[in-house]
Amino acid sequence: MEIKKLIRKFIKNPLNVISFVVLIFIILIALFPSVFAPYDPLEMDVNAFMTGPTKLHLFGTDQFGRDVLSRIIFGVQKSMQISFLAVILASLLGTSLGLIGGYFGTWVDQIIMRVIDAMFAFPAIILALFIIALFGASVQNLIIAIGVVYTPIFARTIRGSTISLKKQLFVVAGKALGKRNANIIIKDVLPNVFSILIVTFTTNFSTALLSEATLGFLGLGVPPPDPTLGGMIGNGSDYLLSAPWVALFPGMIIAIIVLSINIIGDGLRDTLDPRNIT
Amino acid sequence: MKVSYILGRLISAIPTILLLTIIVFFSLHLVPGNVVDIMLGTQNYLNEEQIQKLYTDLGLDKPIIVQYFTWLKGIFTFDLGTSLRSGKAVSSLIAEKFPITLELALMSIFFSLIIGIPLGLISAVKQNSKYDYTFRVIGLIGLSAPVFWIGAIFIVIISSTFSDFSLFGFVDFFQEPFKNLQIMLVPSITLGIMIAAQIMRMTRNSMLDVLSQDYIKVAKAKGLKGKKVIFKHALRNGMIPVITTAGIQLGYLIGGTIVVESMFAIPGMGRLLLQAVNQRDYPVVQGIVAFIGILIVVLNILIDILYSVIDPRIELSD
Numbered sequence: 001m002e003i004k005k006l007i008r009k010f011i012k013n014p015l016n017v018i019s020f021v022v023l024i025f026i027i028l029i030a031l032f033p034s035v036f037a038p039y040d041p042l043e044m045d046v047n048a049f050m051t052g053p054t055k056l057h058l059f060g061t062d063q064f065g066r067d068v069l070s071r072i073i074f075g076v077q078k079s080m081q082i083s084f085l086a087v088i089l090a091s092l093l094g095t096s097l098g099l100i101g102g103y104f105g106t107w108v109d110q111i112i113m114r115v116i117d118a119m120f121a122f123p124a125i126i127l128a129l130f131i132i133a134l135f136g137a138s139v140q141n142l143i144i145a146i147g148v149v150y151t152p153i154f155a156r157t158i159r160g161s162t163i164s165l166k167k168q169l170f171v172v173a174g175k176a177l178g179k180r181n182a183n184i185i186i187k188d189v190l191p192n193v194f195s196i197l198i199v200t201f202t203t204n205f206s207t208a209l210l211s212e213a214t215l216g217f218l219g220l221g222v223p224p225p226d227p228t229l230g231g232m233i234g235n236g237s238d239y240l241l242s243a244p245w246v247a248l249f250p251g252m253i254i255a256i257i258v259l260s261i262n263i264i265g266d267g268l269r270d271t272l273d274p275r276n277i278t
Numbered sequence: 279m280k281v282s283y284i285l286g287r288l289i290s291a292i293p294t295i296l297l298l299t300i301i302v303f304f305s306l307h308l309v310p311g312n313v314v315d316i317m318l319g320t321q322n323y324l325n326e327e328q329i330q331k332l333y334t335d336l337g338l339d340k341p342i343i344v345q346y347f348t349w350l351k352g353i354f355t356f357d358l359g360t361s362l363r364s365g366k367a368v369s370s371l372i373a374e375k376f377p378i379t380l381e382l383a384l385m386s387i388f389f390s391l392i393i394g395i396p397l398g399l400i401s402a403v404k405q406n407s408k409y410d411y412t413f414r415v416i417g418l419i420g421l422s423a424p425v426f427w428i429g430a431i432f433i434v435i436i437s438s439t440f441s442d443f444s445l446f447g448f449v450d451f452f453q454e455p456f457k458n459l460q461i462m463l464v465p466s467i468t469l470g471i472m473i474a475a476q477i478m479r480m481t482r483n484s485m486l487d488v489l490s491q492d493y494i495k496v497a498k499a500k501g502l503k504g505k506k507v508i509f510k511h512a513l514r515n516g517m518i519p520v521i522t523t524a525g526i527q528l529g530y531l532i533g534g535t536i537v538v539e540s541m542f543a544i545p546g547m548g549r550l551l552l553q554a555v556n557q558r559d560y561p562v563v564q565g566i567v568a569f570i571g572i573l574i575v576v577l578n579i580l581i582d583i584l585y586s587v588i589d590p591r592i593e594l595s596d
Contacts, residue, residue, distance in 0.1 A: 118297035121571045121578075125533035126551075130567050133555040134305055210424055214537060217426045218552060233426055237541065244434045251427025259422035 009271050016267040019260035026257055029073055030080040037070035041227050050243040060245040062236065071227035072250050076257070078228045079216075082142050083208040089147030090208075091201055094154020095193075099185050101155070102162025113159070116152040124149045124207070125214055132220045139222055146211050150204050157200050161193045195272045202268055206261035213254050229254050283586065287579050298571045299353060302564055303346050349564075353572075358565035363557050368565035371550060376569075379535050379546035381451065382466055386531060389470030390477055395520075397474075398481025402489060402516075403508060413478065420475025425534050429468040429541045436464060446543050465542040469534045473527055480523055485516040518588060524581050528574055 011017050029036050038058075039045075045057075045065040053060045059068035097116070101109040119127065131145035165171060166189075174184045215221045216230025217237075224231065229250045236247025324332065332338075337345050352358055358368035397417070401410045436443055444461065451458040488494065489512055497507045536548030543549075547566060554562035 114293055114297055115301075117294045118301055118571075121294060121298050121575045122567070123529035123533035123570065123574070125536060126567060126570055129536070129551070129555060130302075130305065130563065133558070133563050206422070213424050214426070214533075217424070217537065218540060220555065230424070230426075233424070233430065237426070237430060240430055240433050241437055244430070247430045248427070248434065251424060251430060255419065255423040255427060258424075259418060262418060262422050 006271055010267055013267060015263050019263040019267075022256065022260040023264060026076060026080070026260070030077045033073045033077045037067075037073040039067040039070040041066065041071045041074040042225055043067070043070075050239065050246070052243070052245060059249045060243065062232075062243070062246045063239060068232075068246060068249055071232060072229065072253055075227040075229045075232055075250060076253065078139075078222055078226060079209060079212050079230070079254075080257075082139060082222070082228075083146065083205060083212050085143045086146035086212070087150060087201060087205045087208050089143060090150035090204070091154050091197060093147070094151040094156075095158045095190075095197060097151070097155040098158025098160075099162055099189060099193075102159035103166060103181070103185055103189065105163075109159075112155065116155050119148075119152045120156075124211055128211055128215060129218070129220060132215065137215075137220050137223055142212065142215065142221060145215075146208050149211065150208060153204055154197075154200060157196060158193050161196050162189055165189050165192055199265065199269050199272060202261060202265040206258045206265065209254065209258055209261070280586070284583055287582055291575050291579055294575055295572055298575070299350055299568055300346070302568045302571065303349055306560060306564060307342060353568060358568075359561035361554075361559055361562050363554075363559045363562075368561050371562065372547060372566060372569055375545065375547040375550045378448075378544060379532075379539070379548055382462060382469065382535055382538065382544060382546060383531050385462055385466035386469040386473060386534070389467050390473035390527075393470065394474035394477030395481050395517075398478040399485060399508070399513070401478070401482040402485035405486065414482070417475045417478045417482075420471055421479070425468060425472045426537050426541055428471055429465070429538060432464050432468055433541075448544050461542075462544070465538045465544060468541075469531070469538045472534055473531060476523075476527060476530070477520060480520045481516065484519040485512060488512045488516040518585070521581065521588065522585055528577055532570055532574070 043066065045061060045067070047065070049061065049065045050063055051057060051061050057067050057069065059072065061067055062071070097112050101112040122130070127149045128145045131148060132141060135141045135144075171184060171188055174188055212221065212228070213230030213233070216228045216232075217234040219231075219234055221231045222228045224235075232250040233247045233254075236243070236245075236250070239246055337348055340348075349359075356369045358372070360367055361371060364371070397413045401413045404410055433445060436445060444457075445464055446461070448461055449457045489508075494507060494512055497511050498504070532548075535546060536552060538544070539546045539548040540552055551563065551566045553559075554566065
């Protein structure tokens with residue numbers, strides 16, 4: 001199937017296009033926050049403590065007189081960075097475990113799947129909280145915690161596809177020809193689970209963002225004063241009645257980012273689903 | 279047949295639960311440094327003798343495998359050690375706080391069902407209508423919006439429009455039931471909305487599948503009224519996949535209680551866990567995390583069994 005045909009199919013839905021444009025914009029913000037931010041996110045304006053949205057401060061200021069918009073922009077960068085690296089970690093770990101378990105079967109698979117089952121028993125946020133409780137909150141530990149939490153999803157998904165691919169002729173033939181297992185897994189199986197991997201990556205990237213924001217909200221995210229979206233909402237919740245903008249604007253931005261990723265995820269799934277290809 | 283299925287399902291949970299306890303227990307020992315040092319932190323107010331006593335009290339002078347089995351035995355006898363901060367037994371702390379979280383969870387499930395199922399049903403029956411599009415967009419927003427943001431919006435709106443509606447100030451249900459329900463209303467709707475979005479999407483998908491089945495067409499061809507077909511024939515089958523995914527919702531739900539409890543100052547198990555994490559009260563953290571893990575495994579088994587009772591077509595051999 002040609003890429004062009006897939007793209008044409010993807011852009012047929014205007015919602016996909018809008019979400020894609022929004023996401024590109026968000027990624028640009030995350031890559032070059034200082035270009036977009038009107039102020040330094042840590043700079044305090046002594047003339048404006050908790051002022052509502054004005055021309056000078058579009059989204060208002062917080063209790064230290066810091067510009068909420070600028071903090072959101074730098075917060076987007078931190079949140080996207082952490083979630084992206086976490087899901088990369090999860091997909092590397094999960095895909096390896098899934099490929100190994102699914103391809104070799106037997107006791108190797110049994111052990112891997114039992115551990116995955118046990119990890120699945122914990123709600124994502126509890127497991128992440130537990131890891132942060134043990135190792136402390138830092139950017140690196142957040143990436144590890146969220147990465148570990150999302151590993152089982154990748155392992156399960158990739159294992160399922162690997163098991164069905166294993167029975168396909170091209171894999172069986174490769175084995176008969178005496179190809180090494182590692183060779184078959186990397187050159188034959190992996191490329192065929194790639195589209196599933198991309199869809200899994202997209203859908204879990206959005207929930208990873210929510211997990212990161214939740215940890216930040218609970219006060220277990222990136223330590224202050226660096227802004228993250230969840231942390232801003234947590235901080236702003238103390239002033240909800242006097243200065244609602246401090247918490248509500250970052251929340252709106254999280255919702256917009258996650259919504260656009262979810263729409264793209266749905267769109268990708270429909271586009272890449274072989275049953276839908278005409 | 280059914281009994282052996284149920285037994286098999288129960289037995290299959292044993293390795294999962296064992297592994298789960300191993301993960302919880304040994305993670306604590308992965309922490310760099312000595313557990314006692316971490317527990318004491320920088321404010322070391324104990325003398326040498328007391329520290330030594332703490333070691334023996336915690337059983338830290340024994341080999342790690344022995345420590346693990348002591349702790350594991352404690353889980354089954356519901357003896358999870360004592361809190362380092364309050365000195366209370368972890369199990370009695372859980373017993374005291376869990377009912378509050380359970381109430382929150384049950385109320386949230388109630389709201390998620392009465393919001394999610396009708397919206398999903400209307401969406402499916404009136405597929406591609408303006409209702410369908412509106413509800414689907416609402417559902418997607420519900421999935422994407424962080425629960426604490428929804429809660430924050432509720433707090434802002436309610437406190438500015440109904441100034442005499444009390445949002446905070448938890449009271450026990452058995453002392454003041456009406457006040458308790460009033461306080462729990464907004465938190466459980468907040469949490470319910472998050473789950474409702476999932477339930478709505480699932481109900482819609484599943485009902486669309488069912489409505490295209492032959493027996494529904496036959497029922498309609500026989501001249502049965504549309505409403506009767508939907509409520510009597512389609513809905514029952516359409517709800518089955520919704521129930522099976524309830525297990526996945528449980529995780530979201532329990533994770534969500536932590537956020538909502540801390541937001542609305544509800545003294546439940548989630549808030550206890552968060553406090554314990556912040557105070558590095560490891561026996562409490564360990565106890566609650568293991569409790570939640572085991573609870574979810576057990577509830578998932580119950581859902582599986584319930585599923586097999588509701589839908590007799592399901593092969594019990596799996």
